[in-house]
Amino acid sequence: MSQLEERLSEPYEEDTLQGKYLIFKLGDESYGIEIRFVIEIIGLQPITVVPELPEYIQGIINLRGKIIPVMDVRLRFKKPFREYNDRTCVIVTDIEEMTIGLIVDSVSEVLAISEAEIVSPTEMNKLYSSRYIKGIGSVGEDVKLLLDCDKLLQDKDLALLESL
Amino acid sequence: MADYPINDQMVEMFIYETSQNIEQLEQSVVMSEAEGFTPVAVNEIMRNMHTIKGSAAMMMYTAVSTLAHAMEDLFFYLRERRPERVDYSVLSDLVLDGIDFIKVELHKIKAGEEADGDASLLIATIHEFLAYVKQTNETNETNEASAAEAPTAKPEMSRFDGSDGPAEPVYEAVAFFQDGCEMENVRAFGIVHGLSELATVLSHEPKDLVGDETSAEAIRKGGFRLRFASAKPVEELRAFLDGTLFLQSLELFRADGEAPPAPEATLGMPQPADRQAAKALPKDSAEYGQPAQSMISVNVDKLDRLMDLVGEMVIAEAMVTQNPDLKGLQLDRFNKAAQLLHKITSELQDAVMSIRMVPLTATFQKMHRIVRDMSRNLGKEVRLRLVGEETEVDKNVIQHISDPLMHLIRNAIDHGIEPPADRQKAGKPAFGTVTLEAKNAGGDVYVLIKDEGRGLSKAKLLAKARENGLLAKPESEMSDKEIFGLIFLPGFSTKDSISEYSGRGVGMDVVSSNLSQIGGVISVDSEEGSGTTIMLKIPLTLAIIDGMTIRVGSSRYTVPTASIVQSFRPAETDIIRDPDGNEMILVRGRCYSIVRLHELYGVRSDTSSFTEGILVMVEHDGAAYCLFADELLGQQQVVVKALPEYIKRMGNIRGLAGCTLLGDGSISLILDTGALNGAIR
Numbered sequence: 001m002s003q004l005e006e007r008l009s010e011p012y013e014e015d016t017l018q019g020k021y022l023i024f025k026l027g028d029e030s031y032g033i034e035i036r037f038v039i040e041i042i043g044l045q046p047i048t049v050v051p052e053l054p055e056y057i058q059g060i061i062n063l064r065g066k067i068i069p070v071m072d073v074r075l076r077f078k079k080p081f082r083e084y085n086d087r088t089c090v091i092v093t094d095i096e097e098m099t100i101g102l103i104v105d106s107v108s109e110v111l112a113i114s115e116a117e118i119v120s121p122t123e124m125n126k127l128y129s130s131r132y133i134k135g136i137g138s139v140g141e142d143v144k145l146l147l148d149c150d151k152l153l154q155d156k157d158l159a160l161l162e163s164l
Numbered sequence: 165m166a167d168y169p170i171n172d173q174m175v176e177m178f179i180y181e182t183s184q185n186i187e188q189l190e191q192s193v194v195m196s197e198a199e200g201f202t203p204v205a206v207n208e209i210m211r212n213m214h215t216i217k218g219s220a221a222m223m224m225y226t227a228v229s230t231l232a233h234a235m236e237d238l239f240f241y242l243r244e245r246r247p248e249r250v251d252y253s254v255l256s257d258l259v260l261d262g263i264d265f266i267k268v269e270l271h272k273i274k275a276g277e278e279a280d281g282d283a284s285l286l287i288a289t290i291h292e293f294l295a296y297v298k299q300t301n302e303t304n305e306t307n308e309a310s311a312a313e314a315p316t317a318k319p320e321m322s323r324f325d326g327s328d329g330p331a332e333p334v335y336e337a338v339a340f341f342q343d344g345c346e347m348e349n350v351r352a353f354g355i356v357h358g359l360s361e362l363a364t365v366l367s368h369e370p371k372d373l374v375g376d377e378t379s380a381e382a383i384r385k386g387g388f389r390l391r392f393a394s395a396k397p398v399e400e401l402r403a404f405l406d407g408t409l410f411l412q413s414l415e416l417f418r419a420d421g422e423a424p425p426a427p428e429a430t431l432g433m434p435q436p437a438d439r440q441a442a443k444a445l446p447k448d449s450a451e452y453g454q455p456a457q458s459m460i461s462v463n464v465d466k467l468d469r470l471m472d473l474v475g476e477m478v479i480a481e482a483m484v485t486q487n488p489d490l491k492g493l494q495l496d497r498f499n500k501a502a503q504l505l506h507k508i509t510s511e512l513q514d515a516v517m518s519i520r521m522v523p524l525t526a527t528f529q530k531m532h533r534i535v536r537d538m539s540r541n542l543g544k545e546v547r548l549r550l551v552g553e554e555t556e557v558d559k560n561v562i563q564h565i566s567d568p569l570m571h572l573i574r575n576a577i578d579h580g581i582e583p584p585a586d587r588q589k590a591g592k593p594a595f596g597t598v599t600l601e602a603k604n605a606g607g608d609v610y611v612l613i614k615d616e617g618r619g620l621s622k623a624k625l626l627a628k629a630r631e632n633g634l635l636a637k638p639e640s641e642m643s644d645k646e647i648f649g650l651i652f653l654p655g656f657s658t659k660d661s662i663s664e665y666s667g668r669g670v671g672m673d674v675v676s677s678n679l680s681q682i683g684g685v686i687s688v689d690s691e692e693g694s695g696t697t698i699m700l701k702i703p704l705t706l707a708i709i710d711g712m713t714i715r716v717g718s719s720r721y722t723v724p725t726a727s728i729v730q731s732f733r734p735a736e737t738d739i740i741r742d743p744d745g746n747e748m749i750l751v752r753g754r755c756y757s758i759v760r761l762h763e764l765y766g767v768r769s770d771t772s773s774f775t776e777g778i779l780v781m782v783e784h785d786g787a788a789y790c791l792f793a794d795e796l797l798g799q800q801q802v803v804v805k806a807l808p809e810y811i812k813r814m815g816n817i818r819g820l821a822g823c824t825l826l827g828d829g830s831i832s833l834i835l836d837t838g839a840l841n842g843a844i845r
Contacts, residue, residue: 048831049719050807051765052817060590062831065476066537069808069825098809153810 016018020112021137024091024104026074031104032113032137032144039099041107044084050073051123052108061101064093070101075153089099095149109143113137118146178223180276180461182266183214187526190263195530197256206243209259210236216266222354225273228266231283232288235262241294253540258290260333335363335398337390337405338415341383352388355405361395361403384805426836462558467520474509474516475803481509521556522610524602527566530551531573531600538577545584545595546577555602557609561702564682565611571671572613573598580696590693592616609702616695623649632656647689652676677719680838681725683821711802712794713832714780716761717769718834721793722802722824725839727787729781731796734774749779749790756781759840760792762834764819767782769794769807784838791835802826803836 001093004028022041047070049061056075060067070090075081090101118135134148187214196205217232238258242250265286292822337354356368369389370382394401398416405414421450463694485502528550539546557565581587581596588594599614622644629635629650650656654673679686685704690696703709711722712731732751740748740755758779762769771777771794779790802824806812819840 011491046830047821048833049767050811050817050833053814057814059812060831062825062829065472065479066826067805067808067825067831069810100810102810121269142770146335 018116020110021144021146022091022107023109023111024089024102024107026077026079026105030108030142030144031073032111032146033091033093034146035110035151037093037095037149039094042090042092043086043100044090044103058061058103061090063099063101066099067072068092068099068101071152072103073152074103074105087094093149095153098153099155110138111137113139113144113146174223175273178219179264180272181219182216182228184268185216186263186266186270187217187530188212190260193259193263194536195258197252197536201242201252202358203243203246203812206731208593210239210243213239213274218354225279225282227283228269231262231265231287231290234287235259238290238294238439242296246300247297250297254293257285258293259535262286262290267780287411295613333395333418334391334393335401335416335418337392339388339390339405340413341388352383355388355390359390359392359404363392363396365830367391405646417470450771462519466513467516467559467774471516471803474513478509478513479829480570481505499699499700504600514757520559521553522562523556524562525571527562528600530566533567534570534573535577535598538574542578543583544577544581546581547595547597548573549597549599551601552603553600555604555609557702557704560657561682561704563680564701565684566701568675568678568700569611569613571675573600575671575695576613576615576617576698576777580615586618604704609704611700611702613696613698613700618831619652619692619694619696620648620690621692623647627654629653648690651688652686709804709834711834712780712799713797713802714761714778714791715795715797716765717767718764719767719832720797720826722832722834723763723780723782723791724834724837725799727782727784729783731778731780733778734776736773739774752779754788756788756790758790758792762792762794771795782837784841787841793839800826802832802834 006159017036020035022035022038023030023032025031028096031107035136041062045063047061048059049059050069053059056072058070058072058075060069072081084103087106089105089107091107092099092101095108117139118137120135131148132148134151134153135146137146189209192205192208192212196202196209199205213236214234217229217236219231220232221225236256238255243249262283265283267280269281270282272279294422339352352368366389369386398418400508402414402416405416485506490498530561531550532548535546535548538544576598577596581598582590582592584594587596594616599612601610601612601614603610603612623645626635626642628638629640634650634656647780652672652675656672676686679700679702685701687699687701688696689699709722710725710726712725713720715721734749737751738751740750742748747760748755749758760772762766762772774792777792777794778796779792780796781788781790804822804824806822807817807820811817819836820836821836821839823831826832
């Protein structure tokens with residue numbers, strides 16, 4: 001009954017990941033992504049351009065034989081494109097059972113942010129009207145913008161239509 | 165539901181085992197109906213039915229198990245009494261109905277729903293039929309019924325009238341399961357549960373089968389010991405116990421008063437030791453229960469993973485042996501070792517590919533049932549002839565052609581084969597023959613569906629197409645092939661009335677769309693009055709194609725070699741430009757349009773002059789055009805990979821069939837020449 005044990009241990013594992021965020025940077029701003037979505041962090045790989053995709057999907061990369069799409073998070077947030085350098089990272093994530101790489105300026109650390117430190121989006125609506133942020137975590141003096149991963153993958157136009 | 169835990173793995177195993185049994189069952193019944201219910205066939209049917217009953221009962225799918233039980237009763241009677249007057253077609257109908265019921269339940273279970281079907285009506289019908297058969301046969305059979313047969317048949321009837329009092333003999337049984345079958349405790353519980361129908365279970369060791377996790381280990385080591393009392397003959401008890409899944413060995417002896425090891429005392433059955441020895445021979449286990457296991461079933465995901473790994477290894481091998489660091493070095497011994505490595509990796513690749521190859525046999529034989537049902541309902545006499553069903557294709561291909569084949573066979577019977585009277589008038593034999601043939605040719609498999617029925621009428625097809633406004637070009641310019649091809653258009657039907665089987669014009673559309681998904685091509689040939697042949701050309705495997713890799717800017721594209729006609733560098737003077745800016749080229753008197761890949765896909769490229777790049781002429785479905793690329797990189801076999809799910813979700817990208825990894829680890833996009841052709845227009 002080893003399967004049973006595995007199943008029992010699953011929620012336990014979830015617990016240790018709960019409340020932990022991988023912090024990455026886009027320019028001066030710090031963002032947090034829930035660590036349970038993150039598989040690994042890799043350096044930038046040669047990207048194959050796939051035609052007819054939105055600009056923020058840079059293309060596909062070969063991750064040890066597995067082909068995954070990569071998204072430039074800067075472009076996704078409508079920030080200006082910045083040339084990739086040796087600090088540029090790809091955060092490989094597993095969201096909604098799809099593997100996707102997020103290209104970010106740099107990765108800094110893993111932080112535990114408790115519920116109490118997170119401001120819910122309703123309160124911050126006027127400050128940050130971004131659809132992709134589900135909360136703001138304040139750790140010490142810094143402010144981390146916490147990503148809503150599911151919304152990140154949704155089609156931009158579709159989300160726009162829904163908000164109308 | 166159940167009073168012991170049923171986990172997903174058990175459900176999966178149940179679904180797999182039962183669907184296999186059901187398939188076998190269906191085939192044996194359809195075959196037997198045509199060729200007669202021989203004792204061998206009846207035994208085979210009973211074996212399957214029994215296994216279904218057993219595992220369904222274990223999983224607490226009572227409707228399925230009781231239905232299987234009722235059907236087993238029916239065949240039990242047939243086997244024991246061999247009645248002469250039985251309407252076998254009614255019998256087959258009944259059993260096939262039952263099979264359909266179980267199939268529906270399986271579907272529900274697969275979809276994660278409750279198996280809530282009610283089989284009571286079916287069971288009642290089966291009982292009625294059994295009673296009827298008994299009545300019609302019993303009267304003149306009473307004399308024949310020998311003394312030996314009576315006791316075996318009788319308990320079957322008295323199964324439901326409870327225990328026979330305290331005089332029941334007590335038995336002891338020790339069961340061992342096959343190594344690695346897992347969940348021994350649950351399987352043992354299945355025995356106890358099933359046995360309660362036949363006997364009173366007194367005690368068993370280990371006692372706590374469900375709650376105690378260590379019991380599985382205990383059974384693995386010491387076997388499962390069981391004490392029970394039953395009035396049933398020992399053969400029946402043994403038959404039941406032997407039917408347990410994954411049973412390795414079984415000892416059964418009487419335990420009341422008589423010396424347990426004395427073989428003579430136990431109704432003349434063989435000594436336990438002999439029995440065990442006999443059990444070790446795989447031949448014996450086929451007698452009742454699971455056939456010998458020389459096959460294992462593997463999850464396709466695992467195979468896909470294996471193939472991915474082998475693909476990666478081939479790439480890694482190229483990265484090592486063609487490493488730029490080795491340039492200019494004298495490497496005799498290295499090259500020798502590299503050659504050996506290459507030989508092994510390519511053999512490994514072939515071996516992995518061959519694992520995924522499955523014969524078409526099961527897919528083809530399923531068609532017997534359709535032919536049987538249809539010919540009966542339509543009052544036609546049709547025979548199905550299978551040729552080359554042992555031809556092997558990739559597992560994925562099988563999944564995609566099963567539905568198209570069904571539609572094509574239906575069409576052949578419904579539209580093609582005439583009613584017997586018409587056939588005789590036309591001087592043909594009363595029964596029509598539909599031939600399903602498969603053969604290998606190069607990298608493709610051809611599947612032919614031939615009927616010798618009335619054939620397609622070109623005039624009728626054209627008239628219908630005209631009526632529905634489906635004609636794309638003047639009738640006089642259409643070739644026979646194009647006219648016959650009309651039947652694949654959605655909404656096209658020459659039938660005036662919609663029947664149970666066809667007429668809505670959906671089926672053929674399904675066929676062509678399913679086939680194009682796997683890169684198959686369909687063509688029709690027909691002669692009015694003498695029959696129709698439909699030919700499916702299917703790639704042997706979806707996983708590997710022969711491709712020509714071309715470069716456009718920094719991007720690489722792979723064009724399937726099968727669709728390349730030629731590649732050439734044109735002279736600037738050969739190019740024709742029309743007022744709209746479309747470019748065309750004249751080759752041997754024919755005009756082809758040119759597609760600049762860098763423009764189509766918005767790729768930056770330094771090559772824009774035709775004299776610097778190269779034109780690749782591709783052909784799909786008779787339509788040819790030229791692709792303009794920077795250069796040819798070479799021809800190689802590539803492993804086809806699907807585009808990532810997220811990209812697919814973004815919408816279909818025109819003309820891309822997937823992607824692949826090249827030797828240097830870079831990604832190449834595979835062009836779908838058919839879809840590209842449509843995209844250009």
